[in-house]
Amino acid sequence: xxxxxxxxxxxxxxxxxxxxxxxxxxxSLRVPSLRIFPGEKIALIGESGCGKSTLLDMLAFxxxxxxxxxxxxxxxxxxxxxxxxxxxxxxxxxxxxxxxxLGYVMQTGGLLPYLTVRENMNLSRRILGMKKxxxxxxxxxxxxxxxxxGKLPSELSTGERQRVAIGxxxxxxxxxxxxxxxxxxxxxxxxxxxxxLFIEMVEQRNITVIVASHAWRHIKQxxxxxxxxxxxxxxxxxxxxxxxxx
Amino acid sequence: xxxxxxxxLATRDYFHEWQISVCFxxxxxxxxxxxxxxxGLKFGIVGSMIEELREDPAKREIRPVGSGRYDRAWxxxxxxxxxxxxxxxxxxxxxxxxxxxxxxANRILPLEVIPSAQGDPLLPPGxxxxxxxxxxxxSASAARKLQVSVGDGVDGSLSRRFQGRKERVHLPLTVVGVxxxxxxxxxxxxxxxxxxxxxxDFRDGRAVPALEWEGEAAEGERHYTGFRLYARSIYxxxxxxxxxxxxxxxxxxxxxxxxxxxxxxxTLSAIYWSIAVIGLAGFSLSLGASLWANVDRKRKELSVxxxxxxxxxxxxxxxxxxxxxxxxLGWALACAIYLAAAWSINxxxxxxxEAAQEVCRLLPRHYLIALGLTLGASVLAAVLAGIxxxxxxxxxGLREI
Ligand SMILES: Nc1ncnc2c1ncn2[C@@H]1O[C@H](COP(=O)(O)OP(=O)(O)OP(=O)(O)O)[C@@H](O)[C@H]1O
Ligand SMILES: [Mg+2]
Numbered sequence: 001x002x003x004x005x006x007x008x009x010x011x012x013x014x015x016x017x018x019x020x021x022x023x024x025x026x027x028s029l030r031v032p033s034l035r036i037f038p039g040e041k042i043a044l045i046g047e048s049g050c051g052k053s054t055l056l057d058m059l060a061f062x063x064x065x066x067x068x069x070x071x072x073x074x075x076x077x078x079x080x081x082x083x084x085x086x087x088x089x090x091x092x093x094x095x096x097x098x099x100x101x102l103g104y105v106m107q108t109g110g111l112l113p114y115l116t117v118r119e120n121m122n123l124s125r126r127i128l129g130m131k132k133x134x135x136x137x138x139x140x141x142x143x144x145x146x147x148x149x150g151k152l153p154s155e156l157s158t159g160e161r162q163r164v165a166i167g168x169x170x171x172x173x174x175x176x177x178x179x180x181x182x183x184x185x186x187x188x189x190x191x192x193x194x195x196x197l198f199i200e201m202v203e204q205r206n207i208t209v210i211v212a213s214h215a216w217r218h219i220k221q222x223x224x225x226x227x228x229x230x231x232x233x234x235x236x237x238x239x240x241x242x243x244x245x246x
Numbered sequence: 247x248x249x250x251x252x253x254x255l256a257t258r259d260y261f262h263e264w265q266i267s268v269c270f271x272x273x274x275x276x277x278x279x280x281x282x283x284x285x286g287l288k289f290g291i292v293g294s295m296i297e298e299l300r301e302d303p304a305k306r307e308i309r310p311v312g313s314g315r316y317d318r319a320w321x322x323x324x325x326x327x328x329x330x331x332x333x334x335x336x337x338x339x340x341x342x343x344x345x346x347x348x349x350x351a352n353r354i355l356p357l358e359v360i361p362s363a364q365g366d367p368l369l370p371p372g373x374x375x376x377x378x379x380x381x382x383x384x385s386a387s388a389a390r391k392l393q394v395s396v397g398d399g400v401d402g403s404l405s406r407r408f409q410g411r412k413e414r415v416h417l418p419l420t421v422v423g424v425x426x427x428x429x430x431x432x433x434x435x436x437x438x439x440x441x442x443x444x445x446x447d448f449r450d451g452r453a454v455p456a457l458e459w460e461g462e463a464a465e466g467e468r469h470y471t472g473f474r475l476y477a478r479s480i481y482x483x484x485x486x487x488x489x490x491x492x493x494x495x496x497x498x499x500x501x502x503x504x505x506x507x508x509x510x511x512x513t514l515s516a517i518y519w520s521i522a523v524i525g526l527a528g529f530s531l532s533l534g535a536s537l538w539a540n541v542d543r544k545r546k547e548l549s550v551x552x553x554x555x556x557x558x559x560x561x562x563x564x565x566x567x568x569x570x571x572x573x574x575l576g577w578a579l580a581c582a583i584y585l586a587a588a589w590s591i592n593x594x595x596x597x598x599x600e601a602a603q604e605v606c607r608l609l610p611r612h613y614l615i616a617l618g619l620t621l622g623a624s625v626l627a628a629v630l631a632g633i634x635x636x637x638x639x640x641x642x643g644l645r646e647i
Contacts, residue, residue, distance in 0.1 A: 053645070062553060062640035092557040099555025106644060110550050112255070114262030124554050127251055168554075 008074050009035040010176060010208055011059060015069035016083075018054055026239045028066075029054045033245050034227070036208065038075075038175070041199065042246070043224035044212040050231050051242040052212035053107070056180050059210060060104050061085075061094040075101040075175035099127055103169030103207075105179035105198075110165050111153040117164050118149040124172035139167045142201060159186040159194065166198050176208040183218070192218050199224070252560040255551070256567035259544075267572065270536055274576025274620070277529040279583030281522060282616055283606065286588050288518040290607035292511045299480045299507055303367035303429065304500070306331075306477045308486055311496040313338070313471035321473060329482035334361045334439050335470035337446040344402045344435060344445060346419070350393040354403075355433060357388055359445060360474070362436035367476045368429040369436065374422040376438050379456060383423035383436035391433065394421050402435075408451050408461065415448065415459055443468065480504045526619070533620075534627035537572070541565045541631035548635050549643025562632035569628035573620045581613060 013034040020027045029051040036042055044052050057063035064086045065071065071082040076097075085093050103124070104110070111120045119126075121136045140146045143163040153161055162182055169177050182198065183191035195211075199222045202209040213219060216226070227246040233239070260267050299305045321335050336342070342359040362368075362383065364375040369383060376382050382402075384394070394400055398421050405414040425436060437445075444454045453461035477483045483501045490497045541548070548561055588606035595605045635643075 053641075057641040057644075060553070062644065064639065092559075095552065095555045095557050097555075098553065102555075104553050106553075109546070110553070110644070112259075112547060112550060114259045115255075127555060 007037055008079075009037050010040075010073065010075050011036040012070065012072040012074070013068070014071075015067075016058065016065050016071055017067045018051075018058060018063065019066045020054070024238055027051065027054075028239075028241045030241060030243045031055070031245065032243065035246075036210065038208055039206055040208055041202070041222070041224045042208075042210040043216075043219055043226045044210065044229075044244075045216045045219075045226060046212075046214065046229060046231070046242075048214060049240075050229070051244075052214075053180050055244060056178050056210065056212055060102055060178050061098055073097065073101075099124070101175045103172070103174040103177040105162070105165045105169045105177065105182040107181045108158070108185050109161070111161060111168075113153055115152075116149065117145060117151055117153065117156070120153065120164055121167040121171050123168055124174075128172055130172060135171055135173075136167070139171055139201075143167050143197065159190045162186060162194060163197075166194070166201070170201060170205065170207070173205065174207065176210065177202055179209065179211045181212050181214065184214070188218070195219055196222060249560055249563060252551075252556065252563045253567050256564045257571075259547070259564075260568045260571050266540075267568075267575075270540070270572045271575045271579055273536060274529075274533055274572060275579035275583060277525065277532060278576060278580035278616060278620060279587070281525045281529070282580055282584040282608065282612075283587045283591075284518060284521060284525075285612065286584060286606040286608045287591070288514050289609075289612070290588075290605045292507075292514055293607060294604065295507045296511065299504055303476060305480055305504060306367065306483060306500075308475045308477060308483065308490070308497050308499050310472050310490075311498055314495060316470045316473060317467055318470075321470070324473075324475065329478050329486055330475060331478040332363075332365050332367055332474070332476040334363050334366075334474050336361055336472035336474060337442050338471050341446040341449045342442055344404055344437075346388070346392060346400050346402050346435065348392040348394045348398065348400045351391060353391075355388060355391055357384075357433050357435040359442050360430070360434050360436050361439045361442040362474075363439060366436065369423065369425055376422060376436050376441070378438060379441050379444060380418065380420055381422045381438070382419045382441075383425055384421055385425050385430040385432065385434035385436075386427040387431065388433040388435060389421070389424045396421055396423055404445060404448060406449050406451065415457070417457060530623045530627070533569075533572075533624050534630075537565060537569045537624060537627040538631045540568070541628070541635045545635055545638065545643045549638070549640045552636075552640040553644060558636040561636045562629060565628040565632040565635065566625055569624040570621065573624040574617075577617050577620045580616070584608070 011034065013031050016031040016034075018029045044055065046052055054063065058065055061082060065083070068083045073080045073082050080097060082094070112123070115123070118136060118140075121139060125135070137146070137149075140149055143166060145160065145163055145167065148156060148160060153164065156164065162185070166179075166182065169179070179198065183194050186194065195218055199209070199219070211219070211224065225246070227244055229242055229244040231240055231242045316335065318335070321333060324330055325333050344357050344359050345354050346357050347354045362376055366375055369375060374383070382400075384392070389395065392400060400419050400421060401416055402419045403414055403416045405412060407413070444457060447454050447464065448459050448461070451461045452464050453459060477486050483499050483504055487497055487499045487501050544565070548564060551561060551564070588608070591606045592604050
């Protein structure tokens with residue numbers, strides 16, 4: 001713990017709130033305090049609808065918080081004030097942070113249907129203008145995708161597509177990988193294998209990882225830090241609030 | 247860098263989804279092609295009518311009705327006007343004939359003498375005009391009947407009853423030109439004004455010293471009974487006609503024909519433009535709607551691009567590039583549709599047309615205008631749709647079902 005305190009956290013959030021309301025239901029996610037340090041492996045476990053995707057999207061700078069006291073991201077040389085960037089609509093600045101520091105594995109899909117597996121995995125590297133090397137081939141080897149590199153995503157099974165998405169999130173060596181239920185759409189047996197492989201790969205590369213999942217049992221043996229949260233529902237069932245901290 | 251990526255990805259996507267792209271291209275060409283045919287027809291029909299008017303000097307002629315009394319100074323004052331390109335005085339028409347004989351054809355042909363000069367619109371530009379008392383230009387039919395061509399000599403003769411005797415004189419003439427059949431269809435002879443005056447003098451019993459024809463001495467100033475006048479352009483005819491009528495000279499012109507064509511041009515233009523405006527509006531709407539719908543359809547993929555870090559500007563390029571492809575391909579297809587339609591229309595109507603006339607015709611710049619309009623409309627629609635796509639929060643697009 002003391003060792004961690006010396007290092008600067010990658011994420012530092014204080015009193016970040018996202019409110020979402022539809023006609024008869026309002027949901028709010030509150031993060032009184034959250035710090036994530038480099039190299040940490042974070043798990044966000046909770047039932048469906050408790051706000052996992054909401055939190056991850058905010059951490060990936062694709063969802064604007066309703067209000068926030070402090071939201072600092074420090075993967076690069078300089079800490080970035082995310083709340084200020086949102087307030088001033090500096091979207092291209094946020095895009096730049098995503099480009100350089102983030103990998104995102106979506107619950108399903110997220111691959112470009114018109115690019116081959118190889119090109120999909122290489123997408124982030126290409127945007128960053130990174131040199132061609134064997135990174136993609138090595139990743140494909142590890143993910144068991146070598147045979148599929150020339151195919152289009154539509155020719156793959158769901159599990160294979162998720163592995164391609166994992167490959168793409170890792171290929172440009174980001175500081176953080178965020179995965180929103182990466183194995184939700186595959187069968188439990190395959191899910192466990194893919195999750196184990198994923199965690200192993202980020203560990204090897206010393207990448208900070210934040211994974212959301214609705215089942216703790218798949219991942220409890222993988223040594224992740226579980227974020228504490230609880231959801232309160234109003235008696236009439238029209239409102240819910242989730243508070244996350246860690 | 248990212249911009250180039252964006253262009254490359256947009257291209258890949260466009261051709262990956264070729265079925266849908268083909269539909270967009272077809273939809274565009276289906277509106278643009280017929281519009282081009284419509285404009286080609288309007289331009290071709292009215293264009294060839296106007297051209298015909300312009301090229302036919304007879305349409306610019308202003309001829310006095312009956313005979314008047316005009317002096318040389320009056321003719322000169324008309325010549326100085328800007329809207330008059332050619333004028334020569336005419337002598338009495340009864341005196342303006344000549345009997346002509348050639349060695350080859352054994353017949354005597356009575357010819358109508360037409361006073362002419364350099365710049366006569368009935369003679370092809372750049373060809374010789376008759377000069378002096380010995381040169382003539384024959385009409386095509388006269389030359390054919392006399393079996394003569396440029397450079398040949400013919401014999402002209404005319405007679406009079408003078409002091410109770412019948413007299414006939416001959417004068418040698420050189421054919422310096424043959425007028426094209428369409429400018430004068432009867433048997434005629436273009437002569438200098440001096441020669442036509444000499445013929446009249448002889449008939450009137452006056453002397454023509456230059457040709458050694460005897461008679462009474464000329465007295466007083468010469469008066470002409472008419473003139474040959476051509477307006478500078480078809481657009482000057484109506485104005486000149488009005489001027490003559492105002493000064494009490496009744497003239498006959500083709501102003502009515504010209505006005506008919508011009509009115510037709512205006513009417514056709516009005517019809518065309520109303521159709522074109524409606525068509526263009528429909529075209530922009532259909533193009534805009536399809537591009538807009540396309541961007542909507544692509545929202546998830548565009549969100550993925552934003553998730554991996556494309557800037558807003560790069561995202562906007564994506565639909566723009568695709569709409570440029572649609573615009574250019576659709577335009578090319580529309581041109582092909584137009585060319586096929588124009589070819590068959592022209593072929594179908596060829597028997598009713600003079601050579602080289604086309605009912606359906608476009609100039610290169612019309613193709614370019616069509617391309618410009620298409621590009622403009624599609625880029626505008628795509629930019630608007632693209633900006634809208636870029637405005638949506640990426641997480642919204644990502645979670646789309
Ligand atoms: N765009 C939206 N507008 C309004 N409410 C929303 C919107 N997106 C999500 N919500 C609400 O926010 C709550 C949290 O949604 P979220 O997607 O974060 O849940 P989750 O924990 O990721 O669920 P799952 O495990 O099913 O993916 C849900 O109750 C949902 O109804
Ligand atoms: Mg979710």
